[in-house]
Amino acid sequence: MNAWAAETAAHAAEHAEPFYATAEFMVAVALAVFVFLIGRRAFNLLGVALDDRAEKIKNRIDEAARLADEAQAMLATYERKQRDAAEEATSILTGAQREAERLAVDAKRELENALKRREAQALERIAQAEKAAVDEVRGRAVDVAIEATRKLLAERLTPKQQGSLIDAAIAELPKRLH
Numbered sequence: 001m002n003a004w005a006a007e008t009a010a011h012a013a014e015h016a017e018p019f020y021a022t023a024e025f026m027v028a029v030a031l032a033v034f035v036f037l038i039g040r041r042a043f044n045l046l047g048v049a050l051d052d053r054a055e056k057i058k059n060r061i062d063e064a065a066r067l068a069d070e071a072q073a074m075l076a077t078y079e080r081k082q083r084d085a086a087e088e089a090t091s092i093l094t095g096a097q098r099e100a101e102r103l104a105v106d107a108k109r110e111l112e113n114a115l116k117r118r119e120a121q122a123l124e125r126i127a128q129a130e131k132a133a134v135d136e137v138r139g140r141a142v143d144v145a146i147e148a149t150r151k152l153l154a155e156r157l158t159p160k161q162q163g164s165l166i167d168a169a170i171a172e173l174p175k176r177l178h
Helices: 002-014 023-103 106-157 159-177
Strands: none
Touching: 023 106
16 A cells, blocks of 8 residues: 555656646636725725815815805904994084084074984984994895805705704794794
């Protein structure tokens, strides 16, 4: 049996293939190349997706900053209008006082009535200007806030979440209207 085992081992050594010529080695190499190519493609797609998301976030931040700057500019404009109205009221009041002093000799009662009318007009103008400025600022601020909220809700809520928010708002309408 020893001779037979030696002969079989010698025969096997003559017909043995090198490891790189085996089917298993070739399958392993093909699998490694396939995994490398798929991994590289997936990595590229993931990088592009992350870059797109970062760009969208940056655009949202830029839009919010632009809206904030716009609201700040509008607020400054309305504050300036309010100051101008106050200066105009002060100017009107000063003029009315000078006129009152000049007319004091002629008719004291007439002067008092004229002062009261002018002062009431000036205060009414101030009140109207302030109310108009405040209403306009509030309206614009509400519009900006509503638009920003609408954009954020539209981008971040799923249709199911949107439906549930609409149903909740409809359910609250009777409470808010009474």
